[in-house]
Amino acid sequence: MENITLLQLSEDWLVEATLEQMQEAMETGQVTAKQLVLMYLHRIAAYDKQGPQINAVLEINPEALHIAEALDAERRMKGTRGPLHGIPVLLKDNIETGDHMRTSAGSLALANHYATTDSFVAAKLRAAGAVLLGKANLTEWANFMSYDMPNGYSSRGGQVKNPYGEAYDVCGSSSGSAAAVAANLTALAVGSETSGSILSPAASNGIVGIKPTVGLISRAGIIPLAHSQDTAGPMARTVRDAAVLLGALTGVDERDPITGASIGRSYENYTQFLDAESLQGARIGLDRSFYASWTEEEQAVVEAALRVLVEKGATLVDVSVPHRDDETWGYRVLWHEFKTDLNAYLAKLPAHLPVHSLTELIAYHEAHAETCLKYGQTILLEAEATAGTLTDPEYIYALEKDLYLSQADGLDKLMDTERLDCIVSSEWTTAIVPAKAGYPSITVPAGSIQSRGPVSLVFTGRAYSEPTLIRYAYAFEQATKHRVPPKL
Numbered sequence: 001m002e003n004i005t006l007l008q009l010s011e012d013w014l015v016e017a018t019l020e021q022m023q024e025a026m027e028t029g030q031v032t033a034k035q036l037v038l039m040y041l042h043r044i045a046a047y048d049k050q051g052p053q054i055n056a057v058l059e060i061n062p063e064a065l066h067i068a069e070a071l072d073a074e075r076r077m078k079g080t081r082g083p084l085h086g087i088p089v090l091l092k093d094n095i096e097t098g099d100h101m102r103t104s105a106g107s108l109a110l111a112n113h114y115a116t117t118d119s120f121v122a123a124k125l126r127a128a129g130a131v132l133l134g135k136a137n138l139t140e141w142a143n144f145m146s147y148d149m150p151n152g153y154s155s156r157g158g159q160v161k162n163p164y165g166e167a168y169d170v171c172g173s174s175s176g177s178a179a180a181v182a183a184n185l186t187a188l189a190v191g192s193e194t195s196g197s198i199l200s201p202a203a204s205n206g207i208v209g210i211k212p213t214v215g216l217i218s219r220a221g222i223i224p225l226a227h228s229q230d231t232a233g234p235m236a237r238t239v240r241d242a243a244v245l246l247g248a249l250t251g252v253d254e255r256d257p258i259t260g261a262s263i264g265r266s267y268e269n270y271t272q273f274l275d276a277e278s279l280q281g282a283r284i285g286l287d288r289s290f291y292a293s294w295t296e297e298e299q300a301v302v303e304a305a306l307r308v309l310v311e312k313g314a315t316l317v318d319v320s321v322p323h324r325d326d327e328t329w330g331y332r333v334l335w336h337e338f339k340t341d342l343n344a345y346l347a348k349l350p351a352h353l354p355v356h357s358l359t360e361l362i363a364y365h366e367a368h369a370e371t372c373l374k375y376g377q378t379i380l381l382e383a384e385a386t387a388g389t390l391t392d393p394e395y396i397y398a399l400e401k402d403l404y405l406s407q408a409d410g411l412d413k414l415m416d417t418e419r420l421d422c423i424v425s426s427e428w429t430t431a432i433v434p435a436k437a438g439y440p441s442i443t444v445p446a447g448s449i450q451s452r453g454p455v456s457l458v459f460t461g462r463a464y465s466e467p468t469l470i471r472y473a474y475a476f477e478q479a480t481k482h483r484v485p486p487k488l
Helices: 006-013 019-027 033-048 064-078 120-127 175-182 199-204 239-249 257-262 296-311 327-347 358-367 378-384 393-417 428-437 466-480
Strands: 057-060 088-092 131-136 188-193 208-211 231-236 283-286 315-318 422-425 441-449 453-460
Touching: 019 033, 019 239, 033 057, 033 064, 033 088, 033 131, 057 175, 064 131, 088 120, 088 175, 120 131, 120 239, 131 175, 175 188, 175 199, 175 231, 188 199, 188 239, 199 208, 199 441, 199 453, 208 239, 208 428, 208 466, 231 239, 239 441, 239 466, 296 315, 296 441, 296 453, 296 466, 327 358, 327 378, 327 393, 358 378, 393 422, 393 428, 422 466, 428 441, 428 453, 441 466, 453 466
Parallel strands: 088 131, 088 188, 283 315, 283 422
Antiparallel strands: 057 131, 188 231, 208 231, 208 441, 422 453, 441 453
């Protein structure tokens, strides 16, 4: 890369650069962390705010260049902290950072909310040597505000666009995180998921997304939706890069008791499970009903991807994923937990902010309807109408039903009966069942269709089966290399 200008680097080298390539370039002195930040800022200016105006980046960290310079100095004097040293990362705008960036969930009501401390996720990234580049736009309130709100829209940030074309759904709610990674506006991003909010935008934007087991990553410092299903997770362009980021985010946190269940079942290095031949002998469940309504052309792309699994040695077993027909019960859980969890979060915010409860949030929206209620707040009103306590029999019965039908009598029973290593699908809506169970999934690019854009395969497994899912996702990725950058 001798005599290559910064601008040329940003266009010719940075596009699709992996973490390994970035680290090699920094180790050999060809690029610095500061230059990486500048190159990504250049692309944000060129493609996020001009040109196609993807609108994925909500805010830039004013300290990013200074952090990068300090990390460059540390590299020279002490060496690196690991594979994330000097790597720019975007955080979804519901993840707190104790710095000069805001944490608003895309809401104008929290547009002046500056957290005083880092979330667990932000602290882990800083410790790993990552550069917190900025905050990513999202579907407001993690897509739990209105049924009419389009994916990727927030009142504070506006509409995120799919970099593969405006006609394609960007999906949500980690839409900005996914679109930014897809368009090479950042090396990595962190999203969050309750039910499909990492997997669906990752799939629709042609990247890799990991929705980990609930408990693998602490939720402390993340604006909540529902504590029984919420989790943060990595978004990247390759399985290897996603595995690196996943390892950096794991750990036990006393502020989030569920992380105690990960002891002995989590890893700091998930790249040890990357095995291009791991599909040999794998037994994988397939529910074809999830794409039965697709066109013949669309189904052909999916079937071609599935044939690769067989060619690599896997056995596909036709199954029917349970508990897909009574989503009302699932919403009852979300309504109750959202009201309880959000009230607890808002109550602790500084007094100068305008909202400290769901009631006040709804009232704020009504008072600022022109800017805050473009698509209404139906879901917020439904949540407000619940008792708002976790002693409500309706909530308890719904939670019990969700857990039993998704875990013991659901995925666990199915995988035991059919002796499955995991389940695969072409449709992110398979995330609904494992979301209720708190089980992990990973989505990997599997091709593209003119009518709908990128298509992915989604691998799902039991609790803490991330090593198995990473193995299979990596093997499929290496056999196909379907990831293609958008033409910006």
